[in-house]
Amino acid sequence: MDRSSRSRSRGLAQVVAVAAAAALTLAGCSSSSGGKKAEGGGTGTSAGKADTPRMKVALVTHQGPGDTFWDIVRKGAEAAAAKDNIELSYSADPSAGTQANFVQNAIDRKVDGIAVTLAKPDAMKDVIAKAGAAKIPVVGLNSGLADWKKLGLLQFFGQDESVAGEALGKKLNEVGAKNAVCVIHEQGNVGLTQRCDGVKKTFSGKLQTLYVTGTDMPSVKSTITVKLKQDKTLDYIVTLGAPFALTAVQSAADAGSKAKVATFDLNKDLTGAIQKGTIQFAVDQQPYLQGYLAVDSLWLYKNNGNYSGGGEQPVLTGPAFVDKSNVDRVAAFAAKGTR
Template sequence: MARVGTGVRAVGAVLVAALGISLAGCSSTGGKRAEDARKAAAAQGKAAVNTPRWTFAMVTHSGEGDSFWDIVRSGAEQAAAKDNINFLYSNSDEGQQQARLVDTAIDKKVDGIVVTLAKPDALKAAVARAEKAGIPVITVNSGSAESKEFGALTHVGQDETIAGEAVGDTLNERGRHKALCILHEQGNVGHEQRCAGAKSRFKGEMENLYVEGTNMPSVRSAIGAKLQADSSIDTVVTLGAPFADAAIQAGRDAGSKAEIDTFDLNAKVAGALKDGTLGFAVDQQPYLQGYQAVDLFWLYKYNANALGGGRPVLTGPQIITKDQAPALEDYAKRGTR
């Protein structure tokens, strides 16, 4: 695949505009407000087809209150509304529990299962059980390397190694020399691939720092301590939008001038890019991941269509800098970027 350089390659939010969708913004903290926003967004959708009301389940590795997964879910629910789909969503950040949720979907005899493979070893047997039951599977977001091996129809998301390589190249172009890559979820193979990809292309020195992602004060403290101990660190790369703000605060606490860069985009990140607080963000278009996964299942059930030709359907990476942030800020505020 061609290497991804700096700059936005395509603005995925055009898809939303083309469909004439007006979504209520998702809460950045999850919970009831996010749930209400998702329901309101889905209610604005109108079935555009008269095909059977199939049932698709999505089972993700999201923890509770994760704003990234609010966006994925919004896209999936909007596509489900358009496609006359009964959509079921469940999640757990524990691999074995996620596998049990896949089993629950199998027991319900759903027509298709969308699943993330952040911890592929824990999900392999569950995916096999789905296929044995005659239920097709599409993987999304995590697990591009394992998707085909596990027998999934296709994978929708970004290749995490390619995304990491894009970060390494961008750091080189920005003249950085020593970087920290912040891993906030132990056992997430996609996160490891991001840092490894960045390190493989970065001409400077890159070190991984593992933090407790469920404890944001601890994340801030750990990053701050590292920056205080080593003033030569000129870059911190976080692997999720919520952790970018913690890194910014940690840098201030430590009196560090290190640039903060991040994977993923949300309204706060877009604002920080716009004012120069963040250097760049890597957008993998989560709304598109959810929307496309459901739409691909509908196409498969209706017309035996498939995309990708045996390769992942890539939704990223896109490198977003201060110059591009204003064009995406409104989409991020409403919760679709």
């Protein structure tokens, strides 16, 4: 397939995904003051809140300690759960083995649906198959775009990490970067690797990779500082999460480096840093939307038989750039914990 065909296909997929996301939101948010519960579970809502039978949903992610990105995902999931009369349980651990145990626990509790991230898909394959055998629908979010269909998930909500990385690489070209380092805070996480690989694909300068231990922020800071002292020609640091970007700013100051910082993902402090100019720009994938749609989709599937993208296309929630030109508007939502 030539480049133009790939672009048209990608554009079509994004149109389908956006339309599906809109359908999910409209269907999930519709209400009627006199709504009645339909037969067989029903689709009734009352005053914006579902009056369908109580559901149990488990959300399992690879969140590491202190990673505020996942607080936004969880907030979106909890908003959908409150609207849909869902009892939501949230479990998280960077270890794929522990994540698999959380999913098994959800199966044992006979939940009505499971939402899961696939940062390390091979480790999750067997337990997801067990969920399927138990006839529990599973949807994916955030990580696992390349694997969700192979593992038999019903739907996926997130961004194409390779496309996001390619977009950031082009942005580095636009701002005149020549020598950048991509900081990976969790080894083995396929989504993080795809981001750096995407940057490398389109960035015309030199790109280095630096691995840090994301669960130990003092170590992250010192490792980046040492790298900047070793290579004085580095002019951009690319991090893969908001907390690491903020730490990279400190590292550059400690190292006496003029390297600028760009990142993937947002939080309230990160948008403030863009406003101040200490961070140049960020790629936003809308984590609130990922959590919200993942949980809401399970309600829609159980009560209406709805599923997005025809079971073939993901619902894309990003990427989008946040920089000086639009950060003020985004910051207002970040302060509420929804961006």
